[in-house]
Amino acid sequence: MVHRPVPARLPVPAGLGRLLVLTTVFVCAACGLVYELELVALASYLIGDSVTQASVVLSVMVFAMGVGSLLAKRLRARAALGFAAVEAVLALTGGLSAMALYGCFAWYGQTRPALVGFSLVIGVLIGAEVPLLMTLIQRIRRQDAGCAVADLFAADYVGALVGGLAFPFLLLPVLGQLTGALLTGAVNAVAGGALVLWLFRGDLSLRARWTLLTANGLVLVVLAVCSVLTGPFERAARHAVYGADVRVAVHSQVQEVVLTGGGGSGRPLSLFLDGRLRVSGDExxxxxxxxxxxxxxxxxxxxxxxxxxxxxxxxxxxxxxxxxxxxxxxxxxxxxxxxxxxxxxxxxxxxxxxxxxxxxxxxxxxxxxxxxxxxxxxxxxxxxxxxxxxxxxxxxxxxxxxxxxxxxxxxxxxxxxxxxxxxxxxxxxxxxxxxxxxxxxxxxxxxxxxxxxxxxxxxxxxxxxxxxxxxxxxxxxxxxxxxxxxLHGRPGLLPSTLMHPRYAAG
Known part of the structure; x- marks a missing residue:
């Protein structure tokens, strides 16, 4: 038996409603790619070897997106409510991911388990978006499935382009890793919550509306509080990594530059670039x-x-x-x-x-x-x-x-x-x-x-x-x-080239 979505009761004409859904697809796709790039960038900085970290994040997230698409089939009967819930959880998880990864690195010295965990959860939630949005579009106006999929993925890919460009050229240099992820989470929560609570409010009971409104409000409050606390959090994490005598910490466009010790601290001057010791007492x-x-x-x-x-x-x-x-x-x-x-x-x-x-x-x-x-x-x-x-x-x-x-x-x-x-x-x-x-x-x-x-x-x-x-x-x-x-050599090794780097095996 083929499931046919029940037409939605909308407060606006169907054409405008469909445009609003596609706009939300655009925004959510941009936020999703920012989460992905933020995980890759932060993992490369904290762990090193950007190729390996990018491979881990991308492969885990793509796998998780497939899992999320399968799990979303259970939510299609209540697609509007399911989509709002997915976006609220995604906004909270993605928004806090950078802070959580940095905290794991600073206080526990282990980042990879958290990296895999966040990649898995965020991937599942992103994968659940597409089937639910497809159902919502079909409920607004019945159209050929191929055309609906084409429209949905066009908005998704354009949003990914904007998110991919915004991360290195706007969010990272202007706001930094932590605030950029928190702001992205807030945008994600507002976009998902606003679409369902206004455009599809006819699908929700009064209790469901208040529950979603409260949940999204709490997500925004948590993200806002964390945004206010990013400064003290970074200082505390930096002290956990470098010690209490951090004198200078600069986020340049290339890396994080930290100076510790020297002066009356009793410790030798140390220079760290992206968390790696470059100058110490035996320089x-x-x-x-x-x-x-x-x-x-x-x-x-x-x-x-x-x-x-x-x-x-x-x-x-x-x-x-x-x-x-x-x-x-x-x-x-x-x-x-x-x-x-x-x-x-x-x-x-x-x-x-x-x-x-x-x-x-x-x-x-x-x-x-x-x-x-x-x-x-x-x-x-x-x-x-x-x-x-x-x-x-x-x-x-x-x-x-x-x-x-x-x-x-x-x-x-x-x-x-x-x-x-x-x-x-x-x-x-x-x-x-x-x-x-x-x-x-x-x-x-x-x-x-x-x-x-x-x-x-x-x-x-x-x-x-x-x-x-x-x-x-x-x-x-x-x-x-x-x-x-x-030193006496090790014969038989091949040179490293741009097309065949040979240092990973070291």
């Missing part, structure tokens, strides 16, 4: 080992620093006589600005950016090298690659064969490049893949390492570096600073 060991072997190996009048916006690699470069110019290419201007203006960090880098020989370029190192084509103030006697670990997905292209080929173009004859390749003891596959990738562009390499001092927030054992040149090179023991140890 002199790292920067001396990265810079000095390359600088001591020959001429060093022209120096290029890729990354290193904190100014600490530049500090080591400027210690050497004969430096004529230093070009720093840093993706995040906020890090450079902090290195210039924060008293503690500026003192640590010896106010390197006040030196007239230093020039800063804000931009992506890969794009800058590609556009330069060898005319970027080079050729350079020394190139220092002070970039995030190669195991992080956003950094993969900066450890690719294509990237090192661009670097080789700007190296002077006899010039040296120093590369930070990760921890050779904890992640040997990653380190030796960097070595294989550098050698694949025709450079000779001399791998070496330095032991790290024990430090909080990290289980790092040490750092691995590569000194590379077109001619055979060997890292010299520095006169001061930590001793370096020569």
């Amino acid at each position: 002199p060991r790292y920067h001396e080992a990265l810079v000095r072997p390359a600088m001591a190996g020959g001429p060093h009048a022209r120096v290029l620093v890729l990354g290193g916006g904190d100014g600490l690699a530049v500090r080591e470069v400027l210690r050497h006589d004969g430096v004529g110019s230093v070009t720093v290419v840093e993706l995040d201007p906020a890090v450079v600005r902090l290195a210039r203006t924060d008293p503690e960090l500026a003192a640590l880098n010896h106010r390197a950016y006040r030196d007239r020989r230093v020039r800063v370029v804000a931009g992506d190192a890969f794009d800058w090298l590609r556009e330069a084509r060898g005319g970027a103030g080079g050729p350079y006697d020394v190139v220092i690659s002070d970039l995030p670990d190669p195991g992080l997905t956003p950094s993969t292209k900066l450890y690719s064969q294509e990237f090192y080929g661009l670097v080789a173009r700007v190296l002077a004859p006899g010039g040296r490049m120093a590369v930070h390749g990760g921890d050779p003891d904890a992640r040997p596959h990653t380190f030796w893949t960097v070595d294989a990738t550098v050698r694949s562009v025709g450079l000779r390499t001399a791998p070496y390492g330095v032991r790290a001092l024990p430090a909080p927030h990290t289980d790092r054992q040490g750092w691995g570096f590569l000194l590379a040149s077109r001619t055979p090179v060997r890292p010299l023991q520095p006169d001061t600073g930590p001793p370096v140890r020569e």
